[in-house]
Amino acid sequence: MFLIFGTPERLSSVSQEAIDMAKAKCRVEIAVLDDNPFAPRDALVNHKFRVTELGPDIRTVDHVSNYPIIICDVAGVGRAFGSSLEGAHLVNEIRKAYPDKFLIGYTGQTHSVATTNALTAADRRMAKDESIEAWIQNLEMGINEVMNPRNRWIRMRRALLERDVELLDVLKLEQAFIKSVRHGNPNVLSEKARSLGVAQEVTELIIRFSATAVATLVGKALGV
């Protein structure tokens, strides 16, 4: 027997197509992982971006949980993770734990096919000496992406489907997400994940998403 009553809420109902970029820039924190000082920092701060340099030595991906946008260098970064791909490996790991984040992989080796291939998990690949205009454009694109609840969920939805979560469960989670954003309560989604009986890895993914992304989106809706 298969019974579902009522009409599901449309995801587009929580979409936010036009955002106030000036306000959004003040709210979105951007983390930089690099073993050298981040050269475009001053110029970006002058353009009102909030940039925080975390250095190269993060030990777990949870260190970046509060940052919706992450800029990650390749060489000399994330060595604690033990991969020869260094920062590119870290980008992959962050992507696995936080599929909704906007990731920029940047490197001095944009000429290298191997580095380019290793950075496929990044939303954007950039050169170390990219122009300020290019940085602004990509960061504004990232802010648009992470401040729009619809887009943020679509990233998460894709990750759920890649992890073989049943379509019906994805729909239920999506409804819980919409409710979370509408009612300003991130717990609605995390509780739904716990009650659904999906794989532990998926439950943890959703709980992390609720605690970071949903909490931010809810805070934004409340103006905090």
Added chain:
Amino acid sequence: MRYDKENRKIERLRAEVVDLKNQNARLATEAKDVKEILDRTLHEVRRFSAQLTKFSERLSRETESQPLINQIAQSVFYTAGMISSRLAYTDIELNPKALESQTVVRSGIYKKFDKAKRILAEEARDREVAIRLEGESRVEIDALPVFELLPFVLLENGIKYSPRNQVVTVSFETVANRHVVKVSSIGPTVADAEIPKLFDKGFRGSQTASLPGEGLGLFLAHQVCRFHDVLIRPEIGRRNLYQLGGIDYCEFSVVLEF
């Protein structure tokens, strides 16, 4: 007797195979070493280029009230941008995926030519050549980082090949819904048979053989146009205007259609 001869031949061939294998291994090691040097060098150059951009940007911001210093700071800033653009082209040469990674930025064509003019101002002054931008343009295109190379190499070529006291003119106009930019100058005469080869890599006309250059400028310009769907063609005006130092000069233009 016959077997001995065959055996000696086999031995010789075996020795040749061993030698070729050794050569192959040596070349593979050399290629690996060169790649490592290239990787490290490009990485470092990019890092320095980013630093140069950072410092010159700060300097140009903090010297707004001192026009002369500010102009120099701007020139350094723009020149740093040229290093980036040139490296972006190297990326495309070495990495087939580089084009799809590069960030496209909406950019004004006039502004790009004006920027190249500023970078080359001193070189033009040294060679007593003036650069003049004529007409108006508010046309913008989606430009890759390598786009900067196009106005730069066209103006640089104009300056390099012009006799002294000449003008390199860049005109902007709209013709039949297409935005046309024409870079005109006096340059060494180009023979009819040479025109189709002007955009070939390493090509140098017979009249430019004695002048410095590697035949890369117009090749690069053509490549950049290809990446941006811009039509590029040479236009030869009056030939045999005069002769200087054994070189015949003519009216030469490069026309870009956006």
